Amino acid sequence: MLGLLLRCRASLGRLYCQRGIHDAPPPPKALCYVSACTDPYANLAFEDWILRNSDPCSYVLYLWRNRPSIVIGRNQQNPWKECNLALMAERDVVLARRSSGGGAVYHDLGNTNYTVVMPREAFTRNMCAEMVARALQASDIPAYVNARHDVAVDGLKISGSAFKLTKLRAFHHGTMLIDADLTRLHGCLKSQAHDCIDAKGVASVPSPVVNLRDYSLSLDHSSFCDAVLRQFANTFAPPGEVTVVDTAGDLRTIDERRRIQTWDWLYGQTPEFTHRLHRSFSWATVFASVTARHGRITDVSIDTAESALQPPPGSRLLFADAAARLKGVRYHPSDINECLLPVIDSDSPRASELCDWLTSNLSFNTVSSA
DSSP states (O other), rough: HHHHHHHHHHGGGSOOOOOOOOTTTOOOOEEEEEEEOOOOOHHHHHHHHHHHHSSTEEEEEEEOOSSSEEOOOOTOOOOHHOHHHHHHHTOEEEEOOOSOOOOOOOEOEEEEEEEEEEEGGOTTTTTHHHHHHHHHHHHHHHHHHOOSOOOOETTTTOOOOEEEEOOSSEEEEEEEESOOHHHHHHHHHTTTTGGEEESSSSOOOOOOOGGGGTTTSOOOOOHHHHHHHHHHHHTTTOOOOOOEEEEGGGGGHHHHHHHHTSSSHHHTOOOEEEEEEEEEEESSEEEEEEEOOOOOOOOEEEEOOTTTTOTTTHHHHHHHHHHHHHHHSSSHHHHHHHHHHHHHHHHHHHHHHHHHHHHHSSSSSSSOOO
């Protein structure tokens, strides 16, 4: 332990000016938390609690993993464009939205997440990614940080990351693919509507990925956490005892856990987007353009192709009625269906066909926020 302490103190010279033995600043306070819970909402809420409540001068390592889930960036990501929501609902993969930016990522128990919370002035974009790469190198895995700030091996991504800055604090967090279900990862991150939605948010940049299991049969969640903890101690300061936390039972985060499970947070943070779709019915080919902002429909256009023959009588009134009813409605299957019910229940077969099409294609099977 003495040797570890000496190495850690030496590394602090990279962070503090050594003015003399008597006036050198004290070593920073360091803490480590490991979550015993796999609920993504509880784990994200605890991460936020650390950021807001830890000592502004401290360094905190937080290690955690989630049950199958897709986690998207704060107000830059469109879940309808980035995620296969129907497949997620079928496979019991939940949707979560984190407080940092960046792209959509897949989590399961074969993926370990790390968070480092630190003073804002100490933050650099690559510092923590390089720390994780060194942890893997110590386990004989040839990891490195690429130009996109991802940790990679042989050109394949094993860890993506994002960060958040506040007035006094910063955190850098990332994933680590150890033995994740890559088939489910690719399926859940491939939206059925990707090419039909024009979005203003930041799109995810797909990268070829690989599990660490392909490079080490012995590396698992526990040994990865140990390796990262050693590098954290060398880079910043040795923490005291590792604190194992039941984030789902932590009363300090209960309000935040509830907030980040709401529809308004998961879907209502979505920037403006336009969903364009068309279908050929026996009576006409119909084009629809639906614009939504913050998860609510703001504009709707429904019409036939300009070059098409005149649609059957009453069609344009039907289009106008459906469009008017959709405006202001939440971009959610149940809300869309409810607002169109009066049209569906009319005696017109065309009205029923049109509304069934709109209901089944707009919003898809939005994953429950409960």
